[in-house]
Amino acid sequence: MNGFGTNWFASDAAMVGKLIVKDWQVYQKQLAGFVAGLLLALGLVGMGTPLLAAAGALLLLVLLLVVGSYAIQSSVMLERKEQTQPFVMSLPVTPMDVFWGKLLANLVIFLVPFLLVTGGLLALLLTTPRPDGAVPWVVVVALFMLAQFCVSLCVVIAVDSEGWNVFAMLALMTLIGPFLYWVTWMPGIREHLQGDAIVWSRQVLGLIGGELAVIAIAILIAGVVHARKTSFL
Amino acid sequence: MQTGDRIHHMDNLRALAMLAGVVFHAALAYSPLMHPIWPLADAGHSILVDVVAWFLHLFRMPLFFVVAGFFAALLVARRGMAGLFRNRGVRVLLPLLLFLPLVLISMHWLTMQAVANVAHPSPALVWMRDWIEQHGALPSLPGWAHLWFLFYLLLFTVLVWVASALGLRRLGERIATLSPLALVLLFPLPLGVALAGTTAPWPAPEFVLPSLWAMAFFGLYFALGCQMFQQPRMLDHMRPFSWLLLIGAAMAYAVLFRLTDGFALTRPTTFRHAMHAALEAYAGLWMTLWCMLAGKRWLQQRNATMRWLADASYWTYLVHLPLLFAIQYRLLDVQLHWAAKFAVAVLVTFAVSLASYQLLVRHTVAGRLLNGNPAKMQQLD
Numbered sequence: 001m002n003g004f005g006t007n008w009f010a011s012d013a014a015m016v017g018k019l020i021v022k023d024w025q026v027y028q029k030q031l032a033g034f035v036a037g038l039l040l041a042l043g044l045v046g047m048g049t050p051l052l053a054a055a056g057a058l059l060l061l062v063l064l065l066v067v068g069s070y071a072i073q074s075s076v077m078l079e080r081k082e083q084t085q086p087f088v089m090s091l092p093v094t095p096m097d098v099f100w101g102k103l104l105a106n107l108v109i110f111l112v113p114f115l116l117v118t119g120g121l122l123a124l125l126l127t128t129p130r131p132d133g134a135v136p137w138v139v140v141v142a143l144f145m146l147a148q149f150c151v152s153l154c155v156v157i158a159v160d161s162e163g164w165n166v167f168a169m170l171a172l173m174t175l176i177g178p179f180l181y182w183v184t185w186m187p188g189i190r191e192h193l194q195g196d197a198i199v200w201s202r203q204v205l206g207l208i209g210g211e212l213a214v215i216a217i218a219i220l221i222a223g224v225v226h227a228r229k230t231s232f233l
Numbered sequence: 234m235q236t237g238d239r240i241h242h243m244d245n246l247r248a249l250a251m252l253a254g255v256v257f258h259a260a261l262a263y264s265p266l267m268h269p270i271w272p273l274a275d276a277g278h279s280i281l282v283d284v285v286a287w288f289l290h291l292f293r294m295p296l297f298f299v300v301a302g303f304f305a306a307l308l309v310a311r312r313g314m315a316g317l318f319r320n321r322g323v324r325v326l327l328p329l330l331l332f333l334p335l336v337l338i339s340m341h342w343l344t345m346q347a348v349a350n351v352a353h354p355s356p357a358l359v360w361m362r363d364w365i366e367q368h369g370a371l372p373s374l375p376g377w378a379h380l381w382f383l384f385y386l387l388l389f390t391v392l393v394w395v396a397s398a399l400g401l402r403r404l405g406e407r408i409a410t411l412s413p414l415a416l417v418l419l420f421p422l423p424l425g426v427a428l429a430g431t432t433a434p435w436p437a438p439e440f441v442l443p444s445l446w447a448m449a450f451f452g453l454y455f456a457l458g459c460q461m462f463q464q465p466r467m468l469d470h471m472r473p474f475s476w477l478l479l480i481g482a483a484m485a486y487a488v489l490f491r492l493t494d495g496f497a498l499t500r501p502t503t504f505r506h507a508m509h510a511a512l513e514a515y516a517g518l519w520m521t522l523w524c525m526l527a528g529k530r531w532l533q534q535r536n537a538t539m540r541w542l543a544d545a546s547y548w549t550y551l552v553h554l555p556l557l558f559a560i561q562y563r564l565l566d567v568q569l570h571w572a573a574k575f576a577v578a579v580l581v582t583f584a585v586s587l588a589s590y591q592l593l594v595r596h597t598v599a600g601r602l603l604n605g606n607p608a609k610m611q612q613l614d
Binding site for chain 1: 373374376388392395397398399400443444445446
């Protein structure tokens with residue numbers, strides 16, 4: 001059962017579901033804390049004063065980064081480090097069941113706050129006099145955050161090295177600042193940011209396509225690496 | 234409390250809180266305070282309307298959120314957290330998604346008709362007329378309208394899960410074990426802090442994003458309702474203070490009304506603003522608790538009319554504002570005393586909403602959506 005010839009899909013969808021529920025239950029306390037923080041941040045934005053809105057927006061971004069890295073750290077890296085991962089060997093699961101379980105559980109844990117934040121920001125733009133032209137910018141930045149999370153997660157799943165995992169996470173986080181600057185000043189985005197028209201320019205569509213491709217490639221590579229593994233560990 | 238028992242006084246209190254919303258919103262047209270900004274504002278108005286309507290405003294929605302918190306805790310106890318989410322999804326999220334567009338579109342259409350046709354427009358309609366003449370259309374500022382409470386109920390459902398996951402139940406239990414006197418004196422303090430984040434009287438948090446003050450303010454009432462379910466004797470312990478609560482609330486409101494010059498004071502100092510917020514909090518909480526006590530005493534028994542009214546109240550609340558818009562825009566051009574117009578607006582709105590509930594909703598899919606399975610409801614009765 002090695003390499004590209006292996007069954008890429010989970011052998012038991014119900015078991016994958018149980019693994020997802022297990023991770024959800026283990027980390028729901030922390031997730032609840034993050035959701036409370038996100039609601040607080042949205043509430044700050046909703047107060048309408050520039051200072052509180054800026055503080056809320058910053059808190060949203062920070063919490064989104066923290067929730068992603070925390071989920072990855074605790075549900076994959078920590079299980080390896082504390083050697084609690086081998087418990088899965090006692091279950092009737094294949095390595096690919098575990099792969100899909102980890103991938104989907106982390107995505108679910110991340111997507112709850114991610115959708116809350118992205119949906120909140122889009123709602124704010126679309127339903128207030130703020131320029132709607134910033135919608136594509138928000139979508140591009142949000143997808144970048146999602147891609148950054150997916151790549152970090154896939155690296156952690158694929159690479160058995162804490163050092164490389166930490167390096168990958170930090171490197172990807174460091175890219176957020178330059179990326180924000182780059183897309184804000186990019187032709188095809190910059191000139192529409194203050195306008196009311198939502199323009200899906202060639203550059204915006206290209207970026208969205210690229211981000212989705214990065215997510216797909218990261219999952220594909222992590223899957224291939226995982227499928228080549230001869231054991232769970 | 235046995236599983237399956239219907240808690241009549243809570244159902245009835247919720248219905249009364251919702252139906253009071255119809256009276257409150259109808260009264261805004263004759264409120265001197267709202268005259269410059271409310272599109273339905275009538276030329277005839279009276280300070281009496283402000284005195285009564287804003288008093289009602291202080292405890293109407295807080296009472297609703299206490300009841301909502303009580304039922305949320307009941308749902309968790311009977312059906313678990315997943316049951317609560319399923320129930321809120323069907324009873325709150327779905328009606329919000331279905332009715333919000335209809336409500337917003339109908340109110341916008343009625344307002345545009347009024348802008349074009351009303352001969353004696355309110356100051357807000359005059360402003361809209363001028364704006365449209367200059368810019369071609371009104372600025373788009375959609376929010377939750379009067380359905381904002383459904384949005385907040387959904388937020389509080391999420392926060393019930395958050396509180397449960399973080400084990401905050403023990404904190405609530407500790408607070409609930411405070412002596413009744415300490416509770417009625419101390420609980421308004423955090424409410425006052427929340428109210429200090431907004432104007433007095435507190436506005437409806439209709440903005441599309443949640444406001445922090447509203448989350449804290451209504452959230453505290455919601456949490457109080459949850460605790461009232463967890464500690465059924467909590468309310469009974471307050472019974473000896475019942476009349477003191479009513480008198481205290483009336484006095485706090487009177488002082489607030491006097492200090493704010495009928496809420497007309499727009500730029501108070503920080504100290505005075507904090508004092509107004511505290512008075513609002515005390516008056517609101519004490520009236521809410523008095524209503525809970527009165528409800529438990531006088532609305533506890535099974536009553537077919539109240540049962541029907543309780544079922545009809547959700548539908549009535551959903552549709553009442555567009556109905557009021559339709560009626561009160563027409564009344565702007567009618568020569569009548571404000572009190573007569575007010576009575577007509579309230580009576581016609583109630584008549585149309587209740588009749589439409591009986592004829593179009595009660596025995597249809599919409600009725601099941603708003604009130605649940607009729608067979609199950611009958612079983613509970």
